[in-house]
Amino acid sequence: MQLATATKMFCGCRLMFGAPPNTLTCPVCLGLPGALPAVNARAIHFGLMIGLALGCELAPRSIFHRKNYFYPDLPKGYQISQYDEPLCRGGELAGVRIHRVHLEEDAAKLIHLGSSGRIHGSEHSVVDFNRGGTPLVEIVTEPDLHSPAQAREWLELLRATLRALGVSDVNMEEGSLRADANVSLRPAGSDRLGIKTELKNMNSFRYLERGVAAEIERQRGIIEAGDEVAAETLHFDPGSGEITSLRSKEEAQDYRYFPEPDLVPIATTAEMLSGARAAMPELPAARAERFERELGLGGERARQLGFRAELGDFFERALAAGDAEPVALANWVGGELVARTGDGDPAESEIEPAALAALVTLLANGRLSVTAAREVLDVLVAAGGDPEQIVAERGLGALDDTAGLAEIVAAVIAADPAAAEQVRSGNQKAIGALVGPIMRETRGRADGAEVTRLIRSALGLDGDAG
């Protein structure tokens, strides 16, 4: 995961998406002769916050190692990473144990020219070092995830947690969050895991779930045929659904790790720890739990609003801005509002949290129908404004005038005696033939339950409903 620091891991170059190639570079991130790294203190701070969020043990002393290999996107011929003394160890998130959390630097970006953009068949390749040296955090779990769906859900919670911390953009499509999945099977009842394979660089939650599912099926086939799974690094092609081998364990490189002599150990001071603690926001899992416990939200709704920080924020602001009932408000945020704003942040649409609170209160007070409320919400999301005013302007207020509504009901019954007779003779479905014209006549402002009551009353069916 890329950290959202202002500058790179080991130099002062700015981090920015979309700048012209090789404009955000210096002797350090270009690996020029004589240049030396200096650790970004903000990256350490973020690393400690992640460690706290995941309940890790924060190492009082951790060191960087060099991981040596040759590739054109690696200007020094080694990546500065952490090896056997990482920043954080242990921990747990939603029942999944964390093995370790460590810091490292990202490689530069290779661009293959002269063909489809892939390395095979390209005429030559160029390197953009803008990304080179971006701070990365690698989070490794223990083998505690048991299904593709669980893997996906857990990764979504992890992303929500990291987003709440504000340490990363955690955008899988832009590559600021990437996942490698290690997959191994074991026979039912056994506690010994089989040989594992690694699926590299999956860039969406859906591909992760599909990739893991496909790999499980592939391994199952191998085992059921009596063969042995090979330890390999694999690539899942989401287009074709195929899994191909990147390299076998025998081809694995010897990275010749050794302690980075250009950097001194990171001694985590009490000040650094208290700084990280002070910066901790409420985390998604805790927020969901609070929504459930204190506001009475259902578990699923609580997790939806808790895990998506922007929804939780909007919900809480709306709650504070009015006197809407929490469960109803939560349902409107998580249901109707999300249906209109999708994966985006509702705060970036035109609707104010206070307006949604007012709308939900109008609805609860019977001042407008659900249908009308939906129409008001459409307007609020698209253009903003005050719900009362929109209701007034559009004449969407509920017909609380029972006498007026009763007249319309009587007229509709009179106009369709056949339907009225069917209802009277016990065909409940036929009531729709009467409700429809009434709602048309009232332009949806009538309360459906009230209309039904009035129809039944007019037809003399009171008292034996149900």
Place this chain on the structure above:
Amino acid sequence: MNDILELSAAAAAKAVLAGDLDGGELFDAYRARAGADELNAFLWVAEDGPPASSGPLGGVPLAVKDLFCTEGVPSQSGSRILEGYLPPYSATVVRRLAAAGAPLLGKTNQDEFAMGSSTENSAFGPTLNPWDRTRVPGGSSGGSAAAVAARLAPWALGTDTGGSIRQPAALCGIVGLKPTYGAVSRYGMIAFASSLDQAGPLTRDVTDAALLYGWMVGDRDPCDSTSLQFPGPIELPARSDLRGLAIGVPAELTGEGVEPGVLAAFEATLELIAGLGARVERCELPHAPHALAAYYVLAPAEASSNLARFDGVRYGYRASGADDLIEMYTRTRHDGFGAEVKRRIMLGTYALSSGYYDAYYGRAQRVRTKIAEDFATVFERFDFIATPTAPGVAFELGAKTADPLAMYLNDFCTVPMSLAGIPAISIPCGLARPPGGGPELPVGFQLAGPAFSENALLGAAFALEQALAFDGRAAAGAG
């Protein structure tokens, strides 16, 4: 003109600051002399003098070892793979010294990537010893040492990883200081072995060394995480005796393998030290005999990684005509590096390999710790340790090029201090005939002290220097 060249750097700086000497004239005199270099000490000499300097170093020009990055000026670390490389920035120490009034005179020859003890491993030909042009100046900072000895430069910057300042200073009859590790920023020094490399001065006398060194240290460089704030300023030495000091002489570094002439000069100097009032006694550094072995694991291990960036992708030499990436890498590094560099890359790569790491790198690190503990123990009883700087005087060109181990033994007395990260200075203590006969050549005397003891070390070296009254002018005619 020759009078100007005979002034020590400190005297020249004083004269310029007092208005008795024109800084431009001084620069031009050295530029002309360096430009007519017959020793192959310089790889590049400045065309024009800098604008008049108002810095405290008076504009006294500085010769700088090739491996320091100098903006827009070739910085090749003595290697074909960096031939013509022009860095976009200057090393911190070069910038600091230029700002203090020591402008760049030229870049000096060295063993490729500072790997060697004779400057014969330079891709640009060997430097000759100004005392005897059939002999080596030592290395790896041989160009800097020869330039200062021959009065081609008033003073120079070198680097020392296992003896690369002290040993050439000894072989050229000048002063060389290897500072406490971390005292001088390494930013902009093309790395050999990061945990050992230190920049230091090569000068005609101890006062010049103190003056130059005083402007190399100072505030910690934020660009070098391993650099440290030096505790207090460096003072110009003034001491005239050695009363109250205890000098330890480690048996392990002063016996077998040292040439008789060198040993004689060393013993005579110990007597002189005793005469100046110091207590001189034998001491022990029990792990010192293992230092060279540990060094030749650790330094190549770091070098194998530090030199990985020379891959032909971004700068420097790239072999042409390769069909694929691996071939480009292989041919670039095959053609671009010299034999000694390739030998050490292979040694280091092996030492770090999975399965061998503990047996080599891990064990060498433990030896390093033991050596540092040895010194700490000795410094409980002694102020300084004294050894010959090098086991022999300058040897003939080609004498040891076919025998890497014989070459490595040159650093036998200097490597332990490098591993311990402590400061050490070499001053000329006399002349000795080489074992095969021939004219007398300089002998170096090494004093080493605890970390950050540079002021005391320079003070003691100064008192000894006055008593020794070594005359290095014989080399001056050799330019």
